[in-house]
Amino acid sequence: MGLLFVESLPGPKVFKCKHCGVDSASPDAIxxxxxxxxxxxxxxxxxxxxxxFGPNEDRILMTGMHIVNDIYCSCCQRLLGWRYEKAYNEDQKYKEGKYILEKSMMVKE
Ligand SMILES: [Zn+2]
Known part of the structure; x- marks a missing residue:
């Protein structure tokens, strides 16, 4: 890995990685x-x-078959959730390109 560039999000209530405290997501993006x-x-x-991002994986979720990538904090490498790469069911397509973050892996500050 090269130099680590950490992006900061504006606002008082940002979701951060519970383990290392780096910003992960804005509440505006929920x-x-x-x-x-x-x-x-x-x-x-x-x-x-x-x-x-981890590699593409086929995963069967409650809402059917998806291709997902696990996502990891780029600072501490802990697993935070996953990204929906592809959904096979028409009614799940809205999730493609979006991200799941586990609440238990976040702090809100
Ligand atoms: Zn972290």
């Missing part, structure tokens, strides 16, 4: 709070920052 992750509640975001 699409839905009605998601479940591996560890309970999870939020769907339009955009996130300071993450790196």
């Amino acid at each position: 699409v839905s709070k009605e998601f479940r992750g591996r560890h309970g509640r999870a939020y769907l975001f339009d955009s996130v920052v300071n993450v790196s």
